[in-house]
Amino acid sequence: MDVVDAIRKRRAVRRYTDRPIPEGVLDRILRMALAAPTGSGAQAWGLTVVREPELRRQIAELVIAGGGRYFAIMRPRAEGATDEEHVAWGREYAEQILGSYRQVPVWVLGTLVPRDNYPASMREGGHLDDVISVAFAMENLFLVARAEGIGSVPTTAFQRFEKDRLREILGMPPEVDPVILTPLGYPEAFPEGRPPALKRTFRRWQTLVHDERWGNTRAPTG
Numbered sequence: 001m002d003v004v005d006a007i008r009k010r011r012a013v014r015r016y017t018d019r020p021i022p023e024g025v026l027d028r029i030l031r032m033a034l035a036a037p038t039g040s041g042a043q044a045w046g047l048t049v050v051r052e053p054e055l056r057r058q059i060a061e062l063v064i065a066g067g068g069r070y071f072a073i074m075r076p077r078a079e080g081a082t083d084e085e086h087v088a089w090g091r092e093y094a095e096q097i098l099g100s101y102r103q104v105p106v107w108v109l110g111t112l113v114p115r116d117n118y119p120a121s122m123r124e125g126g127h128l129d130d131v132i133s134v135a136f137a138m139e140n141l142f143l144v145a146r147a148e149g150i151g152s153v154p155t156t157a158f159q160r161f162e163k164d165r166l167r168e169i170l171g172m173p174p175e176v177d178p179v180i181l182t183p184l185g186y187p188e189a190f191p192e193g194r195p196p197a198l199k200r201t202f203r204r205w206q207t208l209v210h211d212e213r214w215g216n217t218r219a220p221t222g
């Protein structure tokens with residue numbers, strides 16, 4: 001699969017089988033992730049690869065629980081539902097959507113690992129560059145995984161709720177910042193296109209491209 005195809009066909013995958021990923025394939029994905037551009041050549045990143053069943057289980061539970069809280073905050077409440085009922089709905093919905101996370105063979109966590117290589121006057125911008133670099137590495141990972149027929153989904157909802165717990169599970173020191181987590185596994189099927197609700201509101205690319213100067217978009221923004 002060429003890179004354009006991998007970009008087109010990558011989708012957020014939330015239903016997985018338990019089929020194992022061969023070590024050689026996983027190595028290729030990890031190496032290509034870390035071939036991404038890195039601000040100031042700092043390599044202020046790390047990838048934590050989790051295959052141990054007990055650790056995988058703990059991460060899956062954390063993400064499913066985080067998903068439940070996310071849905072309860074972000075999705076509208078059913079008419080007449082109490083706080084408790086809405087929270088319970090969030091939990092059940094996360095279970096329904098993300099339950100197969102319990103069987104993915106691998107989790108990868110992209111982390112920011114400060115290298116203390118910026119002078120004080122550059123620290124803020126340097127930090128942003130480091131975060132951007134981790135995101136680039138993860139996008140490489142998503143695309144190479146897709147080319148190998150392996151699904152992934154950038155997952156950050158856990159951060160808002162469970163960052164410290166994740167650090168604890170993985171024995172991570174406090175200065176290491178978990179940024180993006182993803183399951184890696186063979187999907188039941190890759191989703192074809194985006195879900196209808198998202199499709200309806202997704203902006204067309206032409207509305208996001210400004211030729212020469214701001215505001216001169218290729219199609220009216222709606």
Ligand SMILES: Cc1cc2nc3c(=O)[nH]c(=O)nc-3n(C[C@H](O)[C@H](O)[C@H](O)COP(=O)(O)O)c2cc1C
Pocket residue numbers: 010011012013014153154155156157158194198
């Ligand atoms: C920064 C970022 C954070 C995301 N966090 C989550 C997340 O916590 N859980 C999740 O299921 N999907 C998450 N996603 C996936 C998006 O929901 C998904 O990319 C979007 O709906 C578009 O679908 P597509 O990836 O299939 O194009 C995240 C994506 C990005 C870029």
